[in-house]
Amino acid sequence: MIEDPEVLSTFLDEADERIQSVTDHLLAVEKSGELSKDRAEHLQRTLHNLKGAGRMIGLTHFQNLVHTMEGLVKAAGTGLDPAELVQLLLEGADEIRIVCGSMRAASRPLDPPELDTVNDKLALFLPAEQPPEPVEASEPPHLHTGAPLPIDHHYDPAEAGIMLDDFLAEADEMLETLQNACLALEKSPSLGEINNVFRVAHTLKGSSGIINLKAMNELTHSLEELLDGARKGEREITREWVDLLLAALDELSVILKKLKTKREFDHDIGPMIGRIEALKEGRPINAARADTPGASQPAAHESDPPKPAASEGAAQSIRVDIVKLDKVINLVGELAIAKIRFDQRIHEAESLKDELARVARAVRGEFDAAKVRSDIELLDATFLETLEDQRRASEDLQRISGELQEAVMRTRMVPVAQVLNKFPRMARDISKAQNKTVNLSISGEETEMDKTVVERIGDPLMHLVRNAIDHGIESPAERRRAGKPEAGSVSIRACYQGDQVVIEVSDDGGGIRRQKVLAAAVEKGLLTREEAEVMTPAAALDLIFKPGLSTADKVTDISGRGVGMDVVRDSIAKLKGVVSVHSEEGKGSTFTVKLPLTLAIIQVLMVKAGGRRLAMPLAAVQESLLVESKDIHSIGPRETFNLRGEAMSLVRLADMLGDAGHAWSGGSSVRHIVVATSGREKVGLEVDAFEGKREVVIKTLGTVLKRVRFAAGTTIMGDGSLVLIADLHEIVRASKEMEAVSMARRIVDKAPMAKDAARDKTVEPPAGAAPPRTFRASLLLVDDSPTVLQLLSPGIESGGIRVFKALDGRQALEILKKEKIDAIATDVAMPQMDGYELCRRVRKMPGKDAMPVILFSAKGEKMDKIRGFDAGADDYFVKPFEPSAIVAKLESMLRLVQSK
Structure with a gap:
């Protein structure tokens, strides 16, 4: 294979373009229902060129597949149905697209034997007189032979190399798509939905084959065969069929969770393969599970995989829309131009300064009054012009920096669909377990929020949806008696409201019974009966967020333990959000969650x-x-x-x-x-x-x-x-x-009384009380912000260093004269006397020239630090920082002073 990066990049660009062209023409054929002569010639020519490019790179399996696709186009004129041709060629195109994406991610040529699986399938549709022309390959045979599948697979994520993160992101999306497609298939079985599930499963099989993840590859292959039977009308799509499909997806999710730990793992796919084979052969699924060697509990009940080995500080990634990225790049370019203009204004100001000095020298000596007046007028006009230019440049910088800030924040935004799209499957499983029929509707899933918020809002929202189905929606019999349709409705709606995102979870169930909530609160001791009688309806409903309060008639594995709603409120509060509830008995409830667009x-x-x-x-x-x-x-x-x-x-x-x-x-x-x-x-x-x-x-x-x-x-x-x-x-x-x-x-x-008592006398501690704290050193902490002094002092004193506080440099000098101080930590920007001047004054005081002095400031530029060290500081901290950092630095400084 040719390893040259530039050649590979050119090949991949060409392959992407040609595969996209093939896909566009195939979709046009599908829409029109016929393959015209012009389209057939274009497809043959495009595939032939792609095959030649693959041969030049040395991709054996790649060119075999493309050659077979080219042969199928030629065979279309000999009786192959256009719709079937489109389906076959799209499968081949998808496989090629996956391999090209993997090559781009790995920055090296890849020619996986997995391509032969698709090639063999497509070759079955070639006329007998036109067999494919295979090219000899040195690679091992592809994964799927007719031999029995291994049951247990060991995998080391290191095999995936740099492709692992890309695969994880892609696999997450594909599993979510598969789940939603299966739910849609259950509601409305159709060939289109079956093909949709088949295509995604096929793509996942190919991707897992690229990284040699055999457990996932072989399980998706079994699913693909099961789906293929449904596509051909050989099997009826039943509730049992969909249940098994979803159980297999649960198994795939467990494999993916293990893979995310980035540790070696084993996974037994035998039980699930056995269940799929049993369904294909018409045998009972449960019996197949019991008879399968090594069978265990279904994947949905497996124990959680180990936590990831990576630390919390490990690198994380986010997919960014190219439009957002282009916006940031363009603004950075504008910022660079604005900086050049700003620098030019500074240069002009320096020129004005030199010209002003020349005029001043002329005024001090003998001068021509008329000429000096003319020079001054010219200087005045030039100064005003420069000032106006500077104002415009400053406005441009402010505008661009604001837009850049917003654009960068937008790159962190992801759609809430990443969370909401997981709920249809959960709603289906819970309603099935509760023998209820529930229609879940989701709107506004394209609403975007900060990635951190989206990642952390999933559990609270899941709890609200579970409660809506379990507590809110009545049983079919109760709904009939109430004159409601048997199928309950739960809706999730997301939308923007100012600089917030509002997410509403509503149901048309029985609502929250206010009197029952009040009775439970009184029983728990949260209220007295008198308080309950005068409590407003809104305040009564708010009680459901109290810890331990539950009005459920029975405890289930879903809810009813009185644990959860308080956690929901606390979790949302940690995201700087708020949750409220509105409910009408007999009509339903709405929980409203308001969250900031960003936490930054x-x-x-x-x-x-x-x-x-x-x-x-x-x-x-x-x-x-x-x-x-x-x-x-x-x-x-x-x-x-x-x-x-x-x-x-x-x-x-x-x-x-x-x-x-x-x-x-x-x-x-x-x-x-x-x-x-x-x-x-x-x-x-x-x-x-x-x-x-x-x-x-x-x-x-x-x-x-x-x-x-x-x-x-x-x-x-x-x-x-x-x-x-x-x-x-x-x-x-x-x-x-x-x-x-x-x-x-x-x-x-x-x-005031406490303060006076503290000033007037020393209070002796009572007998048995802890002895007063002893300090091993003293620090003068100087900052004009009482908040900073309040925040830093306890942490420093807990490290064994007594803190004296001053609000500015002058007050600090007074304390230095009266108290025994071992070191100073001072802010830079202060009224009266700043940190630089305080440092210089301390260095001139008798006996204080070696006293450790630390400067701290929100400004951490190199010039700021140089000014601090020139003033005599021993160290320079940039806000914010932990008090423990000050303590550690002081200990080392004081040890150094004592050693001298």
Whole structure:
């Protein structure tokens, strides 16, 4: 074989073009019902050229198959039916397309013996006087001979090499397509549906043969033979036939799961092969299973395969539409052009600077007033022109960077069909087990979301669909008594709503019985009878999301244990989403899931509350408004205000966040209020000020951030400051579950007393209490953000280092004079005195010249770090980082200082 990469690339391009041409002409023949002389000549010429190209590369099996296809076209004039010709040639074309794709992925020529299987099949339709002209091959015979199949197969994924990931992605899609096609076949048996299933099974057989995955290859071959009998009308398509087909697909799924672990494995296909053979021969399937040597439980009940050997950080891939990729590439090109223009403006500004210096020198000496005036006017005009050019260049950069950001985010978007298309099979199996007839409809499956969201939303949605069928849809007898059709309906609908995706799971079943939910909640101790009597319908329905609450009359293997709906809500909340329910007794229920398009970038409302800046996700903000203080009313310990006729609870956000001791502008004539929502619940959150809307990138701080309540994440602003993103869903839920305002006031009342007590005296620990913490070193932590100080301090102190905190460089210098400090970690961008200047001042202080100093900043460019080291810093950290990193660095620095 010729191994030259350029030659191979040229061959593959030619093969793709010729196979596509053959396919287009065959589809035209199928549509017209006849093979014209012109089309026959075109097909012969195209296949003949493709055969010659394969011969030049040295692909023996490849050219044999193409030669047979060419012979079939010639035989069409001697009685071969056009429809049959199209079917045969499309099978050959599919096989060639698979092999060419594998060659492109492997970047080397491949000539698998598997091609002979298709070649032999097609050759059966050649006239006796026109046998194929086989070319001698040195490869071993193809997989499928007449010999008995081995039962157990061992496989090492290393055999697949670089083709493994491509095969896994393709096989996943094909198995999903096969499942949906089988379900369609069960509802509407037709030759077209049978051919569809046959074609996909045939393609999967070929792909698995390419990587030598014999277990899958031989099982799909058995399925192919079973389907071929149905195509020829030799077997009737029954429920038992479809059940076996789906069971075989389950077996293939188990093989695929084992393959995904990327570890060596064994798989016994004997039992399933035996069942298929029994059906083909008309023997009972169950008996065949028992009699088959080595038979075991069906694949659907096999234990889960071992977890993948790859770590969580292993590389992952995503298929990107070429249109999206082209968009990104074009924008990168525009960005490069815009940068050149921007650099040109800088060059012009430098020229203006030189010209201005020349004029200044002229003014200082003897000068011609008229000429200087003319020079200044020219400079002024040039400056204004350069300024305008710079403004336009800046706008272009802003536009392009925004579009590029959106385009890159779009490359992470995948259709929710990847999840939703798995549900028809599940719905079919559950309804069959429940002796119910359920029609599942799916719409909006083309709606796209971030790949991470799509991958993690599957289990919560599956639980909702299972519940809809098991709990929601009544038995056929109950539906008849209620005047409903025997077949129940479950629908899944996905659509865009602003910058969110809404997924609704609805059923036309019996609905949720509110009184039964309340009774179960009282029995579980979640409510008192008095609370249950006054609870609103919406709040009562929301109880189904409480842990352990179940209204099922019986426990099944599907549901009814009271475990699940709380997990559904928690799982969706982790995706920054929310789930709500609406139900009417006797008519059905609808669960509505709202999710962000992406977890990376969101729109937020910036506010100030309790002396800190916060970002509120706009997806959970209904509106922001100013309310006069006279329109705020007190009802018991709570404050409320009227929002278009609706009494809305008012909570001071600073109190929820633990900033109750901060000065409160409650005496102001106007109050700033944000109406936050979580499902059907709403609450008014009072803040100190609004700072406008903006788009931010979400970041996390690992284990540190998890200790901060009501924090959904963090973001870094343009000035390098760190801002928390509030978890509004959790805040709304918390405010509805407790007397937030009264609790906050108790905190406000007690906070000053606690602080005074701490200042005035040292409280001795009670007998038996743990001894006070001892520290082996002290650190001065400097940052103008109280949030950063709050986040970093506990983690650093847990590492045995005492933390002194300062809000800017000047305050830090004062603490250095009063306290014994071993090291300093300081932010760079701060008011009063920045980190660079603080570092320089410390180096000039007597006895502090060797003190370890660490700078940290959101800016991590090379020049930023050089400035830090020039100022005297020992290290430079880029936000965000873990406190443990600071502790580890300090320990090594302090050991070095002590050794000197």
